[in-house]
Amino acid sequence: xxxxxxxxxxxxxxxxxxxxxxxxxxxxxxxxxxxxxxxxxxxxxxxxxxxxxxxxxxxxxxxxxxxxxxxxxxxxxxxxxxxxxxxxxxxxxxxxxxxxxxxxxxxxxxxxxxxxxxxxxxxxxxxxxxxxxxxxxxxxxxxxxxxxxxxxxxxxxxxxxxxxxxxxxxxxxxxxxxxxxxxxxxxxxxxxxxxxxxxxxxxxxxxxxxxxxxxxxxxxxxxxxxxxxxxxxxxxxxxxxxxxxxxxxxxxxxxxxxxxxxxxxxxxxxxxxxxxxxxxx
Amino acid sequence: xxxxxxxxxxxxxxxxxxxxxxxxxxxxxxxxxxxxxxxxxxxxxxxxxxxxxxxxxxxxxxxxxxxxxxxxxxxxxxxxxxxxxxxxxxxxxxxxxxxxxxxxxxxxxxxxxxxxxxxxxxxxxxxxxxxxxxxxxxxxxxxxxxxxxxxxxxxxxxxxxxxxxxxxxxxxxxxxxxxxxxxxxxxxxxxxxxxxxxxxxxxxxxxxxxxxxxxxxxxxxxxxxxxxxxxxxxxxxxxxxxxxxxxxxxxxxxxxxxxxxx
Numbered sequence: 001x002x003x004x005x006x007x008x009x010x011x012x013x014x015x016x017x018x019x020x021x022x023x024x025x026x027x028x029x030x031x032x033x034x035x036x037x038x039x040x041x042x043x044x045x046x047x048x049x050x051x052x053x054x055x056x057x058x059x060x061x062x063x064x065x066x067x068x069x070x071x072x073x074x075x076x077x078x079x080x081x082x083x084x085x086x087x088x089x090x091x092x093x094x095x096x097x098x099x100x101x102x103x104x105x106x107x108x109x110x111x112x113x114x115x116x117x118x119x120x121x122x123x124x125x126x127x128x129x130x131x132x133x134x135x136x137x138x139x140x141x142x143x144x145x146x147x148x149x150x151x152x153x154x155x156x157x158x159x160x161x162x163x164x165x166x167x168x169x170x171x172x173x174x175x176x177x178x179x180x181x182x183x184x185x186x187x188x189x190x191x192x193x194x195x196x197x198x199x200x201x202x203x204x205x206x207x208x209x210x211x212x213x214x215x216x217x218x219x220x221x222x223x224x225x226x227x228x229x230x231x232x233x234x235x236x237x238x239x240x241x242x243x244x245x246x247x248x249x250x251x252x253x254x255x256x257x258x259x260x261x262x263x264x265x266x267x268x269x270x271x272x273x274x275x276x277x278x279x280x281x
Numbered sequence: 282x283x284x285x286x287x288x289x290x291x292x293x294x295x296x297x298x299x300x301x302x303x304x305x306x307x308x309x310x311x312x313x314x315x316x317x318x319x320x321x322x323x324x325x326x327x328x329x330x331x332x333x334x335x336x337x338x339x340x341x342x343x344x345x346x347x348x349x350x351x352x353x354x355x356x357x358x359x360x361x362x363x364x365x366x367x368x369x370x371x372x373x374x375x376x377x378x379x380x381x382x383x384x385x386x387x388x389x390x391x392x393x394x395x396x397x398x399x400x401x402x403x404x405x406x407x408x409x410x411x412x413x414x415x416x417x418x419x420x421x422x423x424x425x426x427x428x429x430x431x432x433x434x435x436x437x438x439x440x441x442x443x444x445x446x447x448x449x450x451x452x453x454x455x456x457x458x459x460x461x462x463x464x465x466x467x468x469x470x471x472x473x474x475x476x477x478x479x480x481x482x483x484x485x486x487x488x489x490x491x492x493x494x495x496x497x498x499x500x501x502x503x504x505x506x507x508x509x510x511x512x513x514x515x516x517x518x519x520x521x522x523x524x525x526x527x528x529x530x531x532x533x534x535x536x537x538x539x540x541x542x543x
Binding site (some may be wrong): 035036039044045047048050052055056057059109112113114115117118119120122123124126127129130210211212213214215216217218219222228229232254258259262 | 292293303304305307308311317319320321322323324326327331334335339340341342344348350352354407409410411412413414415416417501502503504532535536537538542543
């Protein structure tokens with residue numbers, strides 16, 4: 001692996017082709033798939049807004065539940081996590097739908113369809129699940145063949161040593177320019193590795209474990225995840241992890257040069273800038 | 282710097298607008314028949330791939346006595362008020378007969394006693410509701426394959442239709458033309474599966490009303506709504522296009538997939 005240049009070192013060229021065409025295409029297909037899967041997934045969750053550990057549902061002792069109950073001040077949304085109850089009226093449990101407060105775990109603005117309709121939510125979910133898997137397989141095959149993973153995502157020992165300073169740099173919103181901007185920094189590498197090789201595979205496998213037909217073909221999945229209901233719980237937690245990643249990812253895109261980042265993910269070209277010049281940033 | 286901030290704000294506003302448009306767009310698309318049929322393509326793909334994976338005989342996981350749910354949730358119809366059903370239940374189903382008809386060489390009419398006298402299968406399996414929850418129960422009944430071989434189905438038969446006694450919508454007013462009794466259908470591969478049984482016992486006791494007495498279907502590699510309760514007759518058909526809404530089942534005609542292996 002080539003030596004990593006120190007941050008902010010000037011480079012001769014200004015424009016750098018940062019993302020390969022296939023990465024850009026699969027990235028945007030994935031954006032569409034993940035958004036629709038998350039929102040239709042919340043619609044499906046709303047049909048039975050409680051999660052359990054094990055093979056079967058112990059209805060009286062869910063690990064997490066997002067329910068509504070009637071109180072003297074009207075409908076109250078209550079989220080219960082491991083026995084701890086939180087009043088989440090307005091967002092979780094009870095929220096407004098067509099101007100009226102109604103029983104629904106996740107609010108209408110984040111579900112597909114916006115109204116309660118499990119059958120349609122499932123259609124959206126399974127269609128885009130197939131698309132996400134096929135898109136992911138193309139990305140994985142290309143990433144292995146082109147050595148994208150080994151070259152760009154796997155941190156070198158030197159890069160690993162920079163974890164501390166990268167965290168400080170991120171907290172101060174200082175991002176490398178010049179030659180160092182050609183590579184993902186170690187925090188990006190770790191985050192992307194986690195998303196690509198842990199969270200998405202976990203989503204797909206736990207999703208499949210919820211299928212009774214798949215369970216008859218591959219019962220080992222039930223052993224691996226500790227039962228169908230645990231798989232459903234992990235599916236939810238991993239989805240929350242991905243949603244959290246997207247939020248952090250979007251914030252980082254915004255604070256580290258929004259248009260430059262967006263341009264490079266659309267056209268491939270990234271402006272390396274020149275730390276000496278005044279016309280950048 | 283300020284230019285960048287302006288850009289940033291523009292980007293955020295753009296994203297929010299896009300999000301709002303996307304949500305209302307998704308609602309509109311959800312009701313667009315063409316778009317629904319595009320989404321449906323995924324279900325046919327799932328059906329084909331899962332059939333390849335599970336073949337005709339792969340068994341659903343079976344569990345131990347200790348895994349049985351202390352409380353098994355009953356949903357769908359749990360207390361049919363249909364006049365005919367109440368009359369049969371009032372007499373402990375002594376007058377009830379399971380009819381097997383349609384594309385068969387020998388029509389059958391079997392009493393509960395006759396069914397109980399046939400070789401039975403007992404299985405402890407997990408029941409997965411389309412809503413997301415699961416319960417485990419022990420079921421005893423006659424393999425559907427045994428009944429179908431007695432009836433000797435004709436070569437042109439492709440689906441098994443279950444006609445039930447319960448009305449989900451309005452409590453079963455016989456004079457109401459809108460009153461629709463539950464119905465379901467499965468293909469012959471599932472019908473021949475060893476775990477596909479017509480159950481008359483649950484957890485070692487005769488089936489009670491909430492769980493579908495006197496007879497219900499167990500179809501262990503698919504979701505709960507496929508497992509018709511309160512079965513009155515079984516019909517062998519070439520196609521279910523003429524059955525009610527034409528999609529093969531009560532919930533199917535209300536938007537759910539005919540193949541419920543996922």
